[in-house]
Amino acid sequence: MARKFLFIVALIIVLVIGGAIALSIWSREATEIALVPRGEFVEQESLAANAYEDPEMWYSRPGLGINDPSRYQPAVAQPATDPADEVPSPDSPAAERSLDAPGSLDTGPSRPGEAADAAEVPGFAVFFVPPTSFLKAGGTEWNATLDDATTNSRARTFLRGLASPFNRADELWAPKYRQAAAGAFLTDRPEAQMAIDAAYADVAQAFDYFLDSVNADKPIVLAGHSQGSVHILRLLMEAAKKRGITDRIIAVYAIGWPISIEHDLPALPLPACASPDQSGCILAYSAFTDDGDADLIKRRYEATPGFTGRPRGDGPILCVNPLTGSTGGQAPASANLGTLKPSEDLRSGELIAGAIPARCDERGLLLIGDPPELGPGVLPGGNYHVYDIPLFWKNLQEDVLRRVNAWTDREA
Numbered sequence: 001m002a003r004k005f006l007f008i009v010a011l012i013i014v015l016v017i018g019g020a021i022a023l024s025i026w027s028r029e030a031t032e033i034a035l036v037p038r039g040e041f042v043e044q045e046s047l048a049a050n051a052y053e054d055p056e057m058w059y060s061r062p063g064l065g066i067n068d069p070s071r072y073q074p075a076v077a078q079p080a081t082d083p084a085d086e087v088p089s090p091d092s093p094a095a096e097r098s099l100d101a102p103g104s105l106d107t108g109p110s111r112p113g114e115a116a117d118a119a120e121v122p123g124f125a126v127f128f129v130p131p132t133s134f135l136k137a138g139g140t141e142w143n144a145t146l147d148d149a150t151t152n153s154r155a156r157t158f159l160r161g162l163a164s165p166f167n168r169a170d171e172l173w174a175p176k177y178r179q180a181a182a183g184a185f186l187t188d189r190p191e192a193q194m195a196i197d198a199a200y201a202d203v204a205q206a207f208d209y210f211l212d213s214v215n216a217d218k219p220i221v222l223a224g225h226s227q228g229s230v231h232i233l234r235l236l237m238e239a240a241k242k243r244g245i246t247d248r249i250i251a252v253y254a255i256g257w258p259i260s261i262e263h264d265l266p267a268l269p270l271p272a273c274a275s276p277d278q279s280g281c282i283l284a285y286s287a288f289t290d291d292g293d294a295d296l297i298k299r300r301y302e303a304t305p306g307f308t309g310r311p312r313g314d315g316p317i318l319c320v321n322p323l324t325g326s327t328g329g330q331a332p333a334s335a336n337l338g339t340l341k342p343s344e345d346l347r348s349g350e351l352i353a354g355a356i357p358a359r360c361d362e363r364g365l366l367l368i369g370d371p372p373e374l375g376p377g378v379l380p381g382g383n384y385h386v387y388d389i390p391l392f393w394k395n396l397q398e399d400v401l402r403r404v405n406a407w408t409d410r411e412a
Contacts, residue, residue: 036183039140041191044178047202052175052209059130059152059159060174069156070128070163070172074340074393075350121401122408124250125171125214126221127235128163129203129228130155131256134179142195143178152176161340161349162225162389165396166253169221171214175206179227186300196230203231207239219407220245221400222252225389229257229284236268236282237307246270250407251400252282256388258297259284259318261364263306272318276325276399279407283320283399285366287358287391292382294365317364322392323357325399330359333369338394341374356391 051057060070133154134144144151155176163174180195214220222240224232233254240246246269259265259282265272273281288294298314306312323331336358338351359367368384368391377386384391 035137035181036187036189037140037142037181037191037195038138039142041142041194043194043198044143044145047205052206057146057176057206058173059156059176060128060163060172062171062173068172069159070174071167072160072164073167074164076338121168121170122219122404123170124219124221124404125210126163126166126169126173126223127207127210127232128159128166128172128174129177129224129231130158130174130179131162131224131226131228132179132182132185133158135182139181142181142184142191143198144181146176146178151179158225161393163223165389165393166221166223166400168397168401171218173206173210175203175210177202177206177231185227185230188303199227200231200234204235204239207235208243211243211245218248219250219404219411220248221250221404222254224254226256226385229254233257233259233264233268233307236270241269247280250279251403253396253400254282254284256286256385257284258286258301258312258364260301260306260312260315261318262315263308263310263312265318267307272327273320273325273403274327276402277406278325279403279410281403282318283322283325284318285320285322285360285388286317287366287368287384287388289371289382289384290367290369292365292367294363294381294383296381297383316362319360319364319366321358321360321366322395322399325395325402328360331357333357336392336395337398339374340390340393351394353394358392 055061055063058064060068064071134148134151135154159174163172166172177199180192180199184192184195222232222236224230232252236246236249236252240249249270251273252270259268261272265282268282270280270282273283286294286297301312301317302314304312318327320327321329321331323335333356334354336354336356338353339355340349341352341355356371357369359369361367371384371391374384374387374390379385389396
């Protein structure tokens with residue numbers, strides 16, 4: 001059973017391997033020294049034209065069965081018994097007060113997670129690009145290699161927690177690719193963009209194979225997290241237009257990457273998701289505590305050009321609230337259908353309803369109040385980047401299905 005829940009370990013891996021120095025030394029300069037590769041960019045050999053015909057080039061794809069990490073389905077926690085409802089006894093007198101209102105993470109037993117009923121879900125395919133799992137601190141390489149065992153193992157654990165909300169798709173694909181190092185997103189050195197471009201080249205090649213493999217009329221969801229979202233957005237701008245499939249895209253989930261409303265969205269072929277029943281739109285957000293400090297991220301965001309070619313500046317970023325499915329706004333914790341939370345011994349995980357609220361602020365950050373302890377993966381400044389998707393796991397699963405049905409109804 002432990003292997004089924006290894007995604008939880010990813011939360012610790014991000015902290016210990018990828019961000020330990022950054023977490024203990026708050027300065028931007030020290031973080032760059034720790035994570036930005038020191039060597040020159042070395043271009044790796046191009047992949048063979050038929051590389052993605054090999055099943056080993058995919059973390060997730062049809063036919064992998066129980067070995068597919070993206071098909072993970074968590075258990076569902078059962079609410080703890082309210083003391084006020086318990087029958088008094090000499091050993092257990094009647095409680096004077098009830099348990100806390102929604103927001104408490106105390107739980108009783110759990111039950112098996114809800115399985116997708118294929119008969120009730122329209123057919124659709126998901127192309128999910130994994131986030132950065134090449135987290136080597138103090139290294140010289142700008143890109144991972146395909147045979148990097150640590151990077152590949154870590155990617156599979158990430159997919160269990162991050163791609164699994166999309167598991168109602170009848171086809172769910174997640175490619176291996178030679179990811180850019182985490183430090184490539186922390187510097188303006190020219191090697192950084194070369195590394196990101198090299199990673200995208202692999203993703204674009206995988207996407208072409210994906211499109212050639214699915215039925216020509218099947219609707220598509222594009223999804224990713226962090227670095228994966230960077231590549232997903234570029235696919236939307238370049239590959240989707242080139243292949244003429246923009247009108248087949250149900251939604252784009254570019255989570256954990258800031259999208260400028262003024263200097264990114266106008267260059268994208270799809271609008272932001274303004275309502276929960278909208279299809280053909282983009283959903284993005286980045287989660288922080290109410291007192292969170294996004295300064296480290298904002299510095300890079302403001303210094304880099306948007307998709308329109310102009311500097312992003314300090315304008316607002318896109319925030320589609322995952323609890324409402326709409327741009328902006330707020331929702332209480334009671335609207336949260338299920339946060340994916342690890343157990344104390346890190347051997348299991350379960351969905352807990354009513355734990356985390358969400359509010360888009362004027363900057364475009366998604367604020368989650370003063371959340372209970374979820375694990376050690378919280379980054380400096382109350383940044384819940386590692387938990388962007390697990391915080392709202394069940395709502396995202398329902399959001400996907402709602403937009404699939406909206407697209408199907410529109411095309412009928």
